[in-house]
Amino acid sequence: LNLKDYHAALDHLERLVVQRLFELTKLNMSGTAYKLRVQIAAGIKRHSEAIRNALATYNKFARLVTPPHEALSLDTVIKYSFLGEFELLRFSREDICDCPWAKPAIREGVMSYYKLLCARKEIERLNIEVPHLLTSIQDELASFPVYIQDLKETDPPLAHEISLRWSLRRRINSQHLENIQKIMKLPG
Known part of the structure; x- marks a missing residue:
């Protein structure tokens, strides 16, 4: 039951973050009228509160699954810009959380390496x-x-x-x- 609740909480959190990403994209579009921008900004504010609540639920179930997952902070979730970040939080048949490439520090190191390659080409x-x-x-x-x-x-x-x-x-x-x-x- 804990794993099912964990996945449901993760799905809900992912859905809210995706909605926020779409709203931020729409907010930054040049053809968006002022009234619509105000409505989108209000929606983003509401979604931020919903994300906080969903994050609290996720963290509660993340502690209850075996093995327990580390809790996420709001800053970490807001920085997730790729849906693949959420996929790494799920269990597969074997627990991928212990794989080196699933660790955030190593993933960020790899991203930095590729950014460095791009900078050299530039x-x-x-x-x-x-x-x-x-x-x-x-x-x-x-x-x-x-x-x-x-x-x-x-x-x-x-x-x-x-x-x-x-x-x-x-x-x-x-x-x-x-x-x-x-x-x-x-x-x-």
Whole structure:
């Protein structure tokens, strides 16, 4: 009976967290109107209380099953972004909770490893893109004043407008150049 109650409590908790994830997704959509956002925010607040109650029920039954499961905190449940996290809480024919890959610390370590791999690929990509941006800025610095000077003779109003735009762009480019210099000093 305890295992059945445990699974029912886990299913209820999972359902509430999934509803919360969907509501958070809808809340962050750009086309959502203000009134709907207010209603969704109120729904999220209600779901937070329901999640707390479901979590208390889950923790009660988690202690009663054999072997007992460790209690979950609200912060842990809120951080669950994948439904697979809940699947690891269930029993299979053999208890998977003792497997190394089922331990949260090891799973997070593996996730960190893959994030590190992605970061290295991003660095490789940036090692190509940053010099391209630098070359583009340098080309603009050399060519725009010449274009503006040529236009002053043929079309002074257009030259004036482009000159105004060029001064803004030059300030933006100077900020980009400062950031590029900082990037070039980084290892890798």
